[in-house]
Amino acid sequence: MIHNTEQSKIIKVVQIGNIYVGKSSLYLRYHQGEFIDNPNYIDFYNKIINLAEKQITFQFWDYRSNEKFFSLSHYFYNQSSIVMISYDITNRQSFDRVQFWFEDYNQKKQNKVALLVLIGNKYDLEQQRKVSQKEGKQLANSLGMLFFEVSSKTGYQVNELFESLISYAINVN
Template sequence: MCFPHRALSSLLSLYYFFSPCCKMEIENETICSSGSSSGGSREYKVVMLGAGGVGKSAMTMQFISHRFPDYHDPTIEDAYKTQVRIDDEPAYLDILDTAGQAEFTAMRDQYMRGGEGFIICYSVTDRQSFQEAAGFKELIYQVRHTYDIPLVLVGNKIDLEQARQVSTEEGLSLAREYTCAFFETSAALRFYVDDVFYGLVREIRKKESMPSLMGKQLKRKDSLWRKLKGSLKKKRENMT
């Protein structure tokens, strides 16, 4: 199914506006979630946020393994690691795929404190998911007490254009409000999936290049992230 020309034009215009450096090189190397980055290379803690069923897990699986899952339970939280090269620099992404249902948000404060960058997802075929996405930045602020957090806003399922309920213009407007990059994607067809993760890493790197207490912040986040991953592991063991 072809990508709608109008949405493609808007997306590319915004992508180049936010991300002038567009060189991307993927290394198809997936690291098991219990491992650690090798050689002391930088590890980026990424959190996927969004309502259940918007395609967070499908996007993650397409990014790390180039495959679309046949089925995924939207109430299950999971974690993945993968190695890529972005602008000729290695990056190890530790991705937390969060559950969308409210009853599975007991660890929400933990992953909002521990995450370094957030991918906020909605489905262009589901207006309710867009309305929920609009509130995530405020939820992050309530935990972190700052709006200066690397974010990427994603409208998924553009392959279902005939069922679209949220226009490209509405997504662009919310991204401007959030002052963040915006992409429309198809996890099913793997359209612009890599761009989302690469764009977020670039935002994190941009923030790190500014003078700050980044070393102390990273050390604190490492501790929070380890506790979170331990809680997630226990939760999964209890469910099996």
């Protein structure tokens, strides 16, 4: 959900996907500018970005993909203006579950429409790739999603991903 005041916007972003695809590490790479291997789970945090005369507050929610939190997914989906679905490019099963996460979002969103972004993480492990970039792009296109491949470890395309989200946030009324 995007909340506007005269000089600021609050953008709520949720990231979903299988466990161990690097969701928390991606947030931490962007937020702190460094890679943290096996971070403690992050539930929520803010990042404030000042652009010209506007202040944008990104509220990141790392939706844990386990049964304990599954019943809360409708809350996360309906409060978010950006939904990021992540998979690990070295793990075919995590890619195969993207459709599940997409359908779960669509079933629970209650007519809320968010920007959907498909993220292939762990680009630094290119030599161990099990999911081609072409497959990721095709799936994203078929689901009407933006697509990025990133590396939380090296920072590859992380800033570009979040710059796109910032651009979206600025241009949304």
